[in-house]
Amino acid sequence: MYRYDEYDQAIVDARVAEFRDQVERRLKNEISEEAFKPLRLMNGLYLQLHAYMLRVAIPYGTVDSRQMRMLAHIARRYDRGYGHFTTRQNIQYNWMKLEEMPDLLADLASVEMHAFQTSGNCIRNISSDQFAAAAADEIADPRPYAELLRQWSTLHPEFSFLPRKFKIAVTGSTIDRAAIKLHDIGLELVQNDAGEIGLKVLVGGGMGRTPMLGHVIRKYLPVADYLSYMEAILRVYNRHGRRDNIYKARIKILVNDLGAAEFARQVEEEWALVKPLGLDPPPSELARIAAHFAPPVLDANAPVEIDQSNPDFANWVTVNTHPHKAPGYAIVTISLKAPGEIPGDASADQMDIIADLAQRYAGDEIRVTHAQNLVLPHVRRADLFDLWQVLVSAGLATANLDRASDIISCPGLDYCTLANARSIPIAQKLAVKLAPQEADLGELKIKVSGCINGCGHHHAGHIGILGVDRKGEENYQLLLGGSGAEDATLAKILGPGFDENGIVAAVEKVIDRYKTLRADPAERFLDTYRRVGAEPFKEAVYG
Amino acid sequence: MPRLLTGNRLETGDVLWWAGSDWSLHLRDAVAVDDEGEALIARQLPQERINDLVLIDVDATPDGWRPRSTRERVRAVGPSVRPDFALPSLPVDAI
Numbered sequence A: 001m002y003r004y005d006e007y008d009q010a011i012v013d014a015r016v017a018e019f020r021d022q023v024e025r026r027l028k029n030e031i032s033e034e035a036f037k038p039l040r041l042m043n044g045l046y047l048q049l050h051a052y053m054l055r056v057a058i059p060y061g062t063v064d065s066r067q068m069r070m071l072a073h074i075a076r077r078y079d080r081g082y083g084h085f086t087t088r089q090n091i092q093y094n095w096m097k098l099e100e101m102p103d104l105l106a107d108l109a110s111v112e113m114h115a116f117q118t119s120g121n122c123i124r125n126i127s128s129d130q131f132a133a134a135a136a137d138e139i140a141d142p143r144p145y146a147e148l149l150r151q152w153s154t155l156h157p158e159f160s161f162l163p164r165k166f167k168i169a170v171t172g173s174t175i176d177r178a179a180i181k182l183h184d185i186g187l188e189l190v191q192n193d194a195g196e197i198g199l200k201v202l203v204g205g206g207m208g209r210t211p212m213l214g215h216v217i218r219k220y221l222p223v224a225d226y227l228s229y230m231e232a233i234l235r236v237y238n239r240h241g242r243r244d245n246i247y248k249a250r251i252k253i254l255v256n257d258l259g260a261a262e263f264a265r266q267v268e269e270e271w272a273l274v275k276p277l278g279l280d281p282p283p284s285e286l287a288r289i290a291a292h293f294a295p296p297v298l299d300a301n302a303p304v305e306i307d308q309s310n311p312d313f314a315n316w317v318t319v320n321t322h323p324h325k326a327p328g329y330a331i332v333t334i335s336l337k338a339p340g341e342i343p344g345d346a347s348a349d350q351m352d353i354i355a356d357l358a359q360r361y362a363g364d365e366i367r368v369t370h371a372q373n374l375v376l377p378h379v380r381r382a383d384l385f386d387l388w389q390v391l392v393s394a395g396l397a398t399a400n401l402d403r404a405s406d407i408i409s410c411p412g413l414d415y416c417t418l419a420n421a422r423s424i425p426i427a428q429k430l431a432v433k434l435a436p437q438e439a440d441l442g443e444l445k446i447k448v449s450g451c452i453n454g455c456g457h458h459h460a461g462h463i464g465i466l467g468v469d470r471k472g473e474e475n476y477q478l479l480l481g482g483s484g485a486e487d488a489t490l491a492k493i494l495g496p497g498f499d500e501n502g503i504v505a506a507v508e509k510v511i512d513r514y515k516t517l518r519a520d521p522a523e524r525f526l527d528t529y530r531r532v533g534a535e536p537f538k539e540a541v542y543g
Numbered sequence B: 001m002p003r004l005l006t007g008n009r010l011e012t013g014d015v016l017w018w019a020g021s022d023w024s025l026h027l028r029d030a031v032a033v034d035d036e037g038e039a040l041i042a043r044q045l046p047q048e049r050i051n052d053l054v055l056i057d058v059d060a061t062p063d064g065w066r067p068r069s070t071r072e073r074v075r076a077v078g079p080s081v082r083p084d085f086a087l088p089s090l091p092v093d094a095i
């Protein structure tokens, strides 16, 4: 775990004091709402349908037990006892009071956390692979590179008012669990022929109104130089990104308009100017940061074979654990998707329990996934049964990772001011309906957004659902064939939309047709769709 | 069609309904403002205490006001997925 140095802590503490003063002045009417609103947004505080909503940054989705307990404390003390983990690996609280914000932010700062740059046209929280430092398939831990980016982008004066928000994801594996093709910048650690680590750079991906996949603009960037290269990308975007039209302001539009090759050429040109300025830190600095992320000392003799005679336990091990670098260990995903529950929500008590488990069994680390689940990265296989029993008693042992009931959902019209339709109830209904047959269906990623902004990643869903407004009524479009993984594609709309019951029935029809079409039981829905195309599904749904 | 004035309280973010002489947390206390809505907003705005002031369309039903849009019904009741937090003005399934 990275620990704040004196600079990090000073920045965060100063921000808390500054915001305390701003809130006080606003409450005394010394500043207008018009002047105050941008200030509160810079501190992650939105006004939503029922109350203020606070978005707390979780850098690269990693927290320790102390921080998780603080997140639980905040849920209990300042909210209504729960929080919502988001697709950007952050946490949101839905029932905030402006007058309590300064104390809350001071509590957060005491565990090296904050909420700034979780809103506005700046570089947002850097996201990463939730299996970092644990996955058997990774080249190296991506988080030191993400952490350096965090430091560089925090309060970066030149990039605090970009044309639009800017999201960066970093992964260390060819198996993409961070959706790097769907970010403004996606970075993948790669090796050159000499075995040296560098970065593959993708630019111009994103979801929202105009979804696009990122383009590779550099196949190999030496790690020693990557910060100045990032600076060059941001400069080209800052200069040429469209500020005249909010819908065309993301970098993806610029990359698309210029063409990836021309964009890359402009970045190289800018880089030639930036690089000599000495922005890149010396290797010792990256090494210092990397040392913070050293995994816990792993027991090379930890037993691999475990008793799986309890069938529920065995099933959970199969579905919710992944192979770890060290054979005697496993990566555990704790599902926040019990069918019928709200995707990504966790109660304060659950957060505390997970914090205890992390401390006891997982090297004191917890990760948030973009699929709104939590991960314990380093668990001895021999401890899995004890851990699972605690999860069962806390309602956290749902064995559905990447299956039909593991649905991503944004808050939608139940909470969000921008929503056209509710998304959570759709996810709940589908999860309850599909859970009984999900083992047979295999990997199936369903993603629901309550409006075109796409916070629920509907364009990256094998099955995506988009809430729209049709003459004042909630209506839902069905999209098929998306993926946010290494085989990324954008889902396409199948046809006219449905009401709430209609969309659930339509998804069931799609799934029934898939079962008759799949080449063999192992062929995933996505692969069947790619093989046969949309027609048979159109016929099944609209017939 | 009747119109109500609603907004969110600065200090807490709470959803508020204009109840004639003051604000209420409950839709059932709201009074229709109709033609006076704009003037009320013009009077409230400079006070800077209520955010996102807006006039919304409602129907008068035997059980009280029913906002026309799903969004405003959700605001009046609370999240439809958390009936445990529901405010009493409208039944949750009326969303």
Ligand code: HEM
Binding pocket: A046, A048, A053, A085, A086, A087, A088, A092, A164, A167, A182, A205, A206, A207, A208, A209, A250, A409, A410, A411, A416, A418, A453, A454, A455, A456, A457
């Ligand atoms: C206060 C509630 C929220 C507001 C106002 C909001 C606003 C937006 C807007 C306006 C966009 C589109 C940006 C663009 O295309 O330029 C967007 C995209 C996105 N948001 Fe949200 N959002 C909210 C909640 C969430 C939540 C809860 C999540 C996670 C569950 C989330 C994750 C994302 C993601 C992943 C995208 C699309 C990725 C991309 O930018 O290309 N947001 N959001």
Ligand code: SF4
Binding pocket: A410, A411, A412, A413, A416, A417, A418, A419, A420, A449, A450, A451, A452, A453, A454, A455, A456
């Ligand atoms: S997709 Fe739309 S409804 Fe859902 S959280 Fe984002 S802005 Fe709100």
